[in-house]
Amino acid sequence: MSFNVLSNQKLSENVFQMDVEAPLVARSRKAGQFVIISVDENAGERIPLTISGANPDKGSIRLIYQRVGKATAQMAQLGVGDALGYIVGPLGMPTHIEKFGTVVCVGGGIGGAPLLPIATALKEAGNTIISILGARNQELLILEDDFRAVSDELIVLTDDGSHGRKGLVTEPLKEVCSRNPKPDCAIAIGPAIMMKFCCETTKEFNVPTQVSLNTIMVDGTGMCGCCRVEVGGETKFVCVDGPEFDGHKVNFEQMMKRMGAYKALEQKALENFKDHKCRVGLKK
Amino acid sequence: MTELSEKLQQLIEKQNAGELKAKDRYEIPAQEMPTQDGGQRRGNMNEVALGYTKIQARLEAMRCLQCKNAPCVEGCPVRIRIRDFVIAIAKGEDEEALAIVKENSLLPAVCGRVCPQEVQCQERCTVGKKFKDPEKSVSIGRLERYVADLAKADSKAPKVASPTGKKVAIIGSGPGGIVVAADVRRAGHEVTVFEAFHKPGGVLVYGIPEFRLPKSIVQEEIDVLKKMGIEIVCNFIVGRTRTIKELMEEDGYDAVYIGVGAGLPKFMNIDGEHLVGVYSANEYLTRANLMKAYQFGKGADTPIAVSKNVAVLGGGNVAMDSARMAVRLGAENVYLVYRRSEKEMPARIEEVHHAKEEGVQFRTLQNPKRILGDEQGNVTGMECLKYELGEPDDSGRCRPVAIGGSEFMMDVDTVIVAIGNGANPLIEQTTPGLEFNKWGNIVVDENCKTSLQAVYAGGDIVLGAATVILAMGQGRIAAAAMNSYLAE
Numbered sequence: 001m002s003f004n005v006l007s008n009q010k011l012s013e014n015v016f017q018m019d020v021e022a023p024l025v026a027r028s029r030k031a032g033q034f035v036i037i038s039v040d041e042n043a044g045e046r047i048p049l050t051i052s053g054a055n056p057d058k059g060s061i062r063l064i065y066q067r068v069g070k071a072t073a074q075m076a077q078l079g080v081g082d083a084l085g086y087i088v089g090p091l092g093m094p095t096h097i098e099k100f101g102t103v104v105c106v107g108g109g110i111g112g113a114p115l116l117p118i119a120t121a122l123k124e125a126g127n128t129i130i131s132i133l134g135a136r137n138q139e140l141l142i143l144e145d146d147f148r149a150v151s152d153e154l155i156v157l158t159d160d161g162s163h164g165r166k167g168l169v170t171e172p173l174k175e176v177c178s179r180n181p182k183p184d185c186a187i188a189i190g191p192a193i194m195m196k197f198c199c200e201t202t203k204e205f206n207v208p209t210q211v212s213l214n215t216i217m218v219d220g221t222g223m224c225g226c227c228r229v230e231v232g233g234e235t236k237f238v239c240v241d242g243p244e245f246d247g248h249k250v251n252f253e254q255m256m257k258r259m260g261a262y263k264a265l266e267q268k269a270l271e272n273f274k275d276h277k278c279r280v281g282l283k284k
Numbered sequence: 285m286t287e288l289s290e291k292l293q294q295l296i297e298k299q300n301a302g303e304l305k306a307k308d309r310y311e312i313p314a315q316e317m318p319t320q321d322g323g324q325r326r327g328n329m330n331e332v333a334l335g336y337t338k339i340q341a342r343l344e345a346m347r348c349l350q351c352k353n354a355p356c357v358e359g360c361p362v363r364i365r366i367r368d369f370v371i372a373i374a375k376g377e378d379e380e381a382l383a384i385v386k387e388n389s390l391l392p393a394v395c396g397r398v399c400p401q402e403v404q405c406q407e408r409c410t411v412g413k414k415f416k417d418p419e420k421s422v423s424i425g426r427l428e429r430y431v432a433d434l435a436k437a438d439s440k441a442p443k444v445a446s447p448t449g450k451k452v453a454i455i456g457s458g459p460g461g462i463v464v465a466a467d468v469r470r471a472g473h474e475v476t477v478f479e480a481f482h483k484p485g486g487v488l489v490y491g492i493p494e495f496r497l498p499k500s501i502v503q504e505e506i507d508v509l510k511k512m513g514i515e516i517v518c519n520f521i522v523g524r525t526r527t528i529k530e531l532m533e534e535d536g537y538d539a540v541y542i543g544v545g546a547g548l549p550k551f552m553n554i555d556g557e558h559l560v561g562v563y564s565a566n567e568y569l570t571r572a573n574l575m576k577a578y579q580f581g582k583g584a585d586t587p588i589a590v591s592k593n594v595a596v597l598g599g600g601n602v603a604m605d606s607a608r609m610a611v612r613l614g615a616e617n618v619y620l621v622y623r624r625s626e627k628e629m630p631a632r633i634e635e636v637h638h639a640k641e642e643g644v645q646f647r648t649l650q651n652p653k654r655i656l657g658d659e660q661g662n663v664t665g666m667e668c669l670k671y672e673l674g675e676p677d678d679s680g681r682c683r684p685v686a687i688g689g690s691e692f693m694m695d696v697d698t699v700i701v702a703i704g705n706g707a708n709p710l711i712e713q714t715t716p717g718l719e720f721n722k723w724g725n726i727v728v729d730e731n732c733k734t735s736l737q738a739v740y741a742g743g744d745i746v747l748g749a750a751t752v753i754l755a756m757g758q759g760r761i762a763a764a765a766m767n768s769y770l771a772e
């Protein structure tokens with residue numbers, strides 16, 4: 001099976017959207033699930049990415065990814081005619097979709113990508129969708145039009161005010177929660193720190209909040225325990241028990257520490273990769 | 285060397301004359317396995333045990349008394365005709381020996397290396413009994429490895445019967461799955477093996493390290509399957525990519541074998557287990573073996589902790605492998621922390637010896653109480669308790685009892701938890717109607733058939749953590765049952 005790249009497009013400074021062949025995944029995936037990919041079959045790192053859309057007829061899935069380290073930098077260089085080393089999935093439990101009433105969907109940065117299929121499915125199930133989309137600046141804001149299309153109300157912000165409101169997503173989230181009637185539930189996906197503060201906000205108003213965790217993973221099948229987090233005092237594996245959990249019960253402090261485990265090593269890998277790239281460039 | 289070959293020559297003459305007596309046999313020294321030097325191998329991933337030479341193999345085989353009742357055979361889960369293959373080696377008929385081994389074992393190069401022989405075939409050996417030392421038994425495993433390795437170059441695919449039009453799905457490509465695939469394919473059925481990882485082989489590739497079981501040996505077995513016309517589909521998770529029901533009802537599979545292994549690592553449930561630098565052995569070994577983290581930055585992209593002082597918790601093969609891997613990844617001190625004494629360790633004796641030779645420091649009758657970390661969540665130490673042995677428990681081993689007030693600190697920056705695995709719930713969650721016991725293991729009958737029509741299972745997912753040979757044994761039983769079911 002080859003996982004051919006069908007398109008690979010830049011959405012913003014560091015965010016890309018790739019359509020890639022994975023017919024089996026395209027057929028069985030549900031909102032909220034993810035895949036593990038590797039750029040190089042033999043030596044590449046296995047990295048988890050949310051399936052942000054799929055076309056079962058074409059046999060393709062859509063990945064939206066942020067260039068942060070070596071693997072995602074390698075992905076960004078691929079084009080039509082290239083292929084990923086492998087894709088495995090769909091992994092994780094699908095999002096529980098039902099008619100809750102009004103749902104606030106909060107997406108921070110790249111978090112908008114995994115959030116979109118969930119918001120879409122919730123909308124289809126008859127919910128009223130209030131979306132809050134935030135990013136550091138206009139350059140990093142993604143999927144605004146897609147969210148507008150599935151939302152009854154959309155609030156856009158940037159940290160620096162370069163687009164939409166100036167501020168952090170927790171501010172409009174607080175306002176929405178203060179409304180009468182308050183929303184029935186919330187979903188927050190983005191950087192761990194953002195999810196943590198969103199949960200603190202909604203907790204005050206007793207609005208149940210789902211979060212989608214992006215821990216470091218290896219196998220994605222429950223075999224290694226690398227993705228473990230503490231939820232309500234119990235150890236859970238994000239790849240098989242999640243990735244979505246009750247945000248009010250997640251130990252974010254601990255999760256953020258675990259996510260930093262390989263920061264230094266990975267920084268070095270990325271630098272080596274860039275160096276190598278420059279030298280390759282010079283030869284040409 | 286010449287001395288050995290002279291000795292062998294004399295023995296051969298005696299043997300040919302039919303004059304080799306038990307007394308002569310007892311006098312032949314047990315042949316030591318040649319190994320890479322302990323210091324040297326700390327720095328490489330190459331196989332530690334190098335294998336017998338032809339002379340050694342023949343001498344070792346001549347130690348066998350050729351017992352009429354061959355008690356050793358009873359100790360082998362797949363009943364290899366041990367006496368007969370050992371006699372063949374003694375006669376210099378290595379090919380004949382291999383043929384005998386292959387009648388019952390499809391993976392002799394693997395089993396010869398990793399079987400816990402001292403509690404199986406070699407435990408029953410009359411020679412070991414005579415010397416009151418199982419380590420003095422005929423080295424059946426080493427002889428098995430010797431003949432298996434000779435076959436490597438021209439290992440041919442077994443004959444396949446004419447097509448039956450039936451399709452079989454095998455879930456998981458561990459030793460059990462490999463054996464079922466071969467046996468079912470031989471009967472002429474179409475076979476597909478589905479594997480979740482990007483490389484087939486199960487624990488043989490992601491768990492057991494290169495220095496104990498070279499990956500090329502596993503790859504050769506996989507190549508044989510391919511030559512037999514078996515399709516191996518990697519990156520396919522049954523239960524997620526397709527369910528068992530879909531495979532059978534929509535994709536046309538007539539029978540299914542579930543060999544998904546154990547998975548799901550256990551933790552100790554002590555404070556600090558979520559700290560950075562605490563690994564399950566599965567994670568540590570998968571990063572190091574399958575993902576080649578030992579080449580991080582030099583061709584491989586998966587990182588692993590750069591550790592100075594490592595504590596490995598446990599006393600089984602998995603713990604030994606983790607400790608020896610940590611040594612090779614450059615740790616200065618590797619402690620093996622086990623709450624009973626060395627005598628109770630379930631690891632293979634050879635691995636215990638090798639670990640010690642490589643400088644692993646055994647800390648028996650100790651167990652952690654909590655793991656401590658710094659602001660960033662990195663491990664900075666481990667508080668332990670001392671233990672003593674009490675009354676034997678249900679398993680017959682002495683129960684370890686903590687000594688009150690014996691707390692002390694161990695200076696470590698990495699902790700690897702190797703205390704066993706529970707059953708992976710993925711198949712249970714996605715296969716309604718399949719019966720599981722309370723530990724999450726699949727319930728099967730004596731033919732390895734599950735509660736579902738045409739669905740069979742074996743290996744670790746049925747037995748809990750077991751061994752390669754037990755998984756293979758169940759595979760053979762299941763394959764035979766599947767073949768007769770499909771013939772109906």
Ligand SMILES: Cc1cc2nc3c(=O)[nH]c(=O)nc-3n(C[C@H](O)[C@H](O)[C@H](O)COP(=O)(O)OP(=O)(O)OC[C@H]3O[C@@H](n4cnc5c(N)ncnc54)[C@H](O)[C@@H]3O)c2cc1C
Pocket residue numbers: 034045047048049050051064065066067068069070071072073110113114213214215216217243259260261262263266267269270
């Ligand atoms: C279930 C799940 C779904 C995900 N979905 C998406 C997605 O749709 N789009 C997307 O861009 N990313 C997603 N991620 C995060 C993505 O897996 C990481 O960004 C990726 O592994 C980074 O790989 P790299 O080699 O490029 O960077 P690395 O070199 O591995 O890391 C670079 C930096 O990112 C940090 N990092 C490493 N792994 C992760 C991680 N898993 N999450 C966050 N930071 C990490 C490192 O600490 C380091 O500082 C998801 C993660 C999970 C667990």
Ligand SMILES: Cc1cc2nc3c(=O)[nH]c(=O)nc-3n(C[C@H](O)[C@H](O)[C@H](O)COP(=O)(O)OP(=O)(O)OC[C@H]3O[C@@H](n4cnc5c(N)ncnc54)[C@H](O)[C@@H]3O)c2cc1C
Pocket residue numbers: 221398399400455456457458459460461478479480481484485486487488491492520521522523543544545546569601602605632710711742743744745749750751752753755
């Ligand atoms: C580190 C370590 C050292 C060991 N040392 C020894 C030893 O020295 N001697 C010995 O006899 N035994 C040893 N064992 C135990 C032995 O390896 C196992 O008992 C044996 O491998 C079990 O075989 P199995 O057929 O059940 O499958 P496994 O080898 O467990 O393989 C199962 C395969 O199924 C795949 N899989 C899982 N779920 C799915 C799914 N849903 N869809 C598709 N594929 C799936 C997995 O990725 C895996 O490849 C060791 C184990 C470990 C972990």
Ligand code: SF4
Pocket residue numbers: 359360361362363364366389395396399400401404405406424425428753
């Ligand atoms: S398969 Fe294992 S138990 Fe059987 S003879 Fe070989 S080493 Fe002994």
Ligand code: SF4
Pocket residue numbers: 347348349350351354355356357366367370408409410411422424
């Ligand atoms: S028990 Fe030992 S001596 Fe007797 S036949 Fe078996 S291997 Fe030979």
Ligand code: FES
Pocket residue numbers: 216217218219220221222223224225226227228237238239240
């Ligand atoms: S990624 Fe290995 S258990 Fe979740």
